[in-house]
Amino acid sequence: MHTAESIVTPAEKRVRDPYTNKRMKIVSWPPTDKEKTIPLVRKIPKGALKSMHFWAYDDRLGQVVIACDDEMGFRMVDQVDLLNLAYEDLEVLSRNQIRAAEKYEEISKGRTATVASAIHICTKGFGGFKDRLGGSSGR
Numbered sequence: 001m002h003t004a005e006s007i008v009t010p011a012e013k014r015v016r017d018p019y020t021n022k023r024m025k026i027v028s029w030p031p032t033d034k035e036k037t038i039p040l041v042r043k044i045p046k047g048a049l050k051s052m053h054f055w056a057y058d059d060r061l062g063q064v065v066i067a068c069d070d071e072m073g074f075r076m077v078d079q080v081d082l083l084n085l086a087y088e089d090l091e092v093l094s095r096n097q098i099r100a101a102e103k104y105e106e107i108s109k110g111r112t113a114t115v116a117s118a119i120h121i122c123t124k125g126f127g128g129f130k131d132r133l134g135g136s137s138g139r
Contacts, residue, residue: 004029044074046086049093056099057108064098064111079114087122090115 011024051069058065064076076082085093093115100108 004032044085044089047088048072048074049085049089052092052096054099055093055096057101057104057111059101059104059107066093079111082111082114083118083121085118087119090119090122094119 007028007030009026009028011026013023015024016022017024049066049068051072053067053069055064055066057063058075061075062077064082066074066076068074082090082093094112098108098112
């Protein structure tokens with residue numbers, strides 16, 4: 001694979017490496033022609049997981065796959081995406097066991113722990129402060 005050629009220019013005379021006392025160099029690369037794509041997380045609507053069949057850890061892509069009715073499915077790249085779900089959807093996930101290959105059970109257990117933590121945050125807040133401040137029960 002061919003990489004872009006770098007452009008090396010000497011830095012100012014007074015800019016020196018403190019360890020070797022040699023004059024520093026500035027290395028820069030020309031901009032690439034490749035378009036940068038940033039995957040955006042699709043927000044899951046509230047109550048969308050009521051018709052969920054199963055959820056599983058896809059070890060090939062490192063994502064959680066949630067299969068629902070009507071050919072509808074969701075993918076979650078990161079555990080933090082689970083924190084954005086509504087309380088009802090978190091309850092649905094907590095009632096169903098995540099499927100994973102035996103080799104990836106520890107990773108999938110981390111996803112279920114995230115769901116349990118998110119439910120705790122919804123009901124009691126961070127550290128139980130929601131109850132002391134007169135907040136709602138999260139439902």
